[in-house]
Amino acid sequence: MADYEDTQAGHGHGETRRDFLYLATGAFGAAGSAIALWPLIHQMSPARDTLALATTEVDLSPIEQGQSITVVWRGKPVFIRRRTEDEIKEAQAVELDDLPDPQTDAQRTKKPEWLIVVGVCTHLGCIPKGQATGDRKGDYGGWFCPCHGSHYDTSGRIRKGPAPENLPVPTYEFLSDDLVRIG
Amino acid sequence: MTQPWMKNRLVQWVDYRLPMFSFMEKELIDYPTPRNLSYWWNFGSLAGIVLVIMIVTGIVLAMHYTPHVDYAFDSVERIMRDVNYGWLIRYIHTNGGSAFFIIVYIHIFRGLYYGSYKSPREILWILGVIILLCMMATAFMGYVLPWGQMSFWGATVITNLFSAVPIVGDIIVTWLWGGFTVDNPTLNRFYSLHYLMPFVIVGVVALHMISLHQHGSNNPLGIDAKGPQDKIPFHPYYTVKDMFGLCAFLTIFAGFVFFAPNFFGEPENYIPADPLVTPPHIVPEWYFLPYYAILRSITFDIWFLSAKLIGVVLMFGSILILFLVPWLDRSPVRSARYRPIYKQLFWVLVIDCLVLGWVGGNPPEGIFVVIGQIATLYYFAHFLVLLPLLSFIETPRPLPTSIAEPVLGGSGGPPAAAEQPMEKAQ
């Protein structure tokens, strides 16, 4: 009853207890709804079993110099190329100024012989050509993405075309000379 | 005009409690409609009927479809080969998607030509653009469901567009996928949303209709009705006309379903999705080609903005700009019939959109890049420069004084004309 009289008394004065209660209730409701919304949004992020598939081990012993293999890591192709001397030299000789996304070859490899990159074009996600022997490897001897014409060099760096970045290097570790763990 | 069946006691009993009969009578039968609507006004009701066809065939497909990467493709093939009439239902759904877009695009260009977006129909127009956006989302996700090569790579390329968003782009894409590539979680959520969205569209269509019936249809002259003699009741005049249009549409549609069911399709989508092999030439469905051309027309960075980001912004912008049309076009005259310059620019815009579609279907090389850039520039210039400018420099032709005048000859006269058929018109 007291409240009722208070609000009556406050009427016409601009700010009243009722205004405060409206605001407080509204703010409480909004904050509560926002918190309740989060699980509904976050359920769409990768689930735990999806995340659990996040590492892949690869045996490197069967790969000859000049050969490439494709392995699957987190559902994406990863290109592993055992580069020839010429390819390594070519990759190391490039001036950084010539690169749209400047990175030295040393920053992109742990052992110069092994180039390991995610084989997904950084433009819109197509798989570049260049893994199979007969493939078009592009103007820089690495990979060529047919979707919108991006050329990558022997270090997986973007050289020409719409892709903005180099092929990403996944986190990986040499467990021994012949065994690498990706992820 | 009270319908005879409104005198039925049962009808009256129900109507007293749930006024559905009086609602129908008011909005579907007596509803006063301009007497001069042309066949361009058929496409709205046609779109509504196609929406119903899509929902009915979709629900039936869902009874046989399996949303899992290992089974989706095979379940669709099973629909085609083993399920009774499955081929028919699927071909109606697939071609219905294309028909829906043809109809809605005609419907939109009708609105642009006759200035139907102008006061007091701005909200009606905005709701229409929202329907278009919902349709695009629905069709995009539906196309992923059969899990063919184009399904997979189309989904990959389009979801990757969001990676152009600065800083949080990659987070958004991972969230959309529910993983690190388009995969089973992606297929599942697309299926869920593909089922949901058509019903959202039904809701927005209802608002679209409420907004339409508030002031009634625009008409080819683009002038307001001056009185009852300018309008006729919806039934039987336009119910019959809409039915006739529907029959014509269904005849053509059946021609595609039975004789060229894959005319709009892409053979590549009959190859099961392979996440490790990209097809040599990725093309979206035909109704997305103009936007795809705009996306790819940006091949250069501007300042710190990457070509990819600008392309994405322009692609979405090409539709969002439609929201602003009622305010970009300041001319008080609605119909292009009385706007000599606008009428020509309208047709240039139509051609421009067709050119964009043609460029979008071709590889982004050589001359196509240049044509795509010019057409993109023109598209935006039409809305942002030409439309506002026209309002100042164009001298409209004189408008008729009423809708009835050019039809009946002589002056339409004031609303007082008592012996006219429409006693209910506003």
Ligand code: HEM
């Ligand atoms: C706005 C209305 C709708 C549009 C524009 C639309 C569009 C599409 C498109 C373009 C496809 C791909 C067809 C193909 O490539 O063969 C598709 C597939 C499918 N749609 Fe819809 N759809 C709509 C409504 C619905 C509804 C209400 C359902 C109900 C669940 C549904 C269920 C399905 C299913 C199960 C498939 C996969 C089977 C197949 O590919 O033929 N659709 N839809």
Ligand code: FES
């Ligand atoms: S996706 Fe590779 S160039 Fe566009």
